Amino acid sequence: MADNRTMAQLLQAPTEGYEDAIVIPEINANFELKHGLINLVQNKQFFGHDKEDPHAHIRYFNKITSTMKFPNVPSTSEKLCLFPFSSRAAQFGLRNEPSSDRINMMTCKSKFINKFFPPSKTTNLRNEITRFQQRFDETFYEAWDRFNDLLRACPHHGFSELHQLDTFYKP
Template identity: 75%
Template sequence: MSSRTSRIRSVKLMLFPFSLEGAARIWLEKEPPRSILTWDDLVSKFINKFFPPSKTTNLRNEITRFQQKFDETFYEAWDRFNDLLRGCPHHGFSELHQLDTFYNSLNSNDQDLVELTHGCTSSSTPAVSSDVAELKDMVRALILDKKNQYSAPLRKSG
């Protein structure tokens, strides 16, 4: 590990307590002195305390089984999907897996919209799956496009 990485981890370790509140802060305060000496110690103990294996499995399953709801817009589905990912920060899914899961969860109209907007084919084909950045850019562009449509002020005619 480089000395820069080591310094970054040391800073994270020092600042981490300031990011906590509630049960997490109480947990850290109850840890025996000098029981957490490295960033890796902290990450391991924190995950074991707040994300036991059964909870992690349930959260990973929720992510894997994600589906866009019938009356849910593309943007709402994207937000909900990202909430699931944030709820399990150690899910271990690659960006490609995340994007592929999201794309495949969309209703056919939104899948068609992604394809038409960006001229691609199904994300499960090897050509698209091999290019994570392209799919990620397409999803982001579509989200920005949808966001701009919803947030554009109404103009008075006249």
């Protein structure tokens, strides 16, 4: 089949495939994101640096978005509208998603966590928890706080409470 496009048409950049990966379900209400709400979500923006905790970012985002309610607007729609404003790194990551892979809030959070908390990071933190020892110059309470910080850094560590206590109190 012959291509009957002119040279000018052939040289034009394609315009398909630039749809947003996040698709907001149709909202049958008068709904508008206010600047104050966007600023609140952007207050603790996630940039994707190594020392940043994506789980803490999701907890903060959920805390902020759980305080708002718009009449006749599903909370998932509100969250989907706001999430790209909460993270420069998430915006970049979601822009790279194929437009055919439409994202809901659960997959949005899942993709975000998987991008910024890969399995290797989980393995490293689990090993650090397993090898935990109180430092010579550290008080019991300082050690306990440090141990709990490690557990919070990897909320899906999978260690039972008994295993955690055994690890902390091991000789």
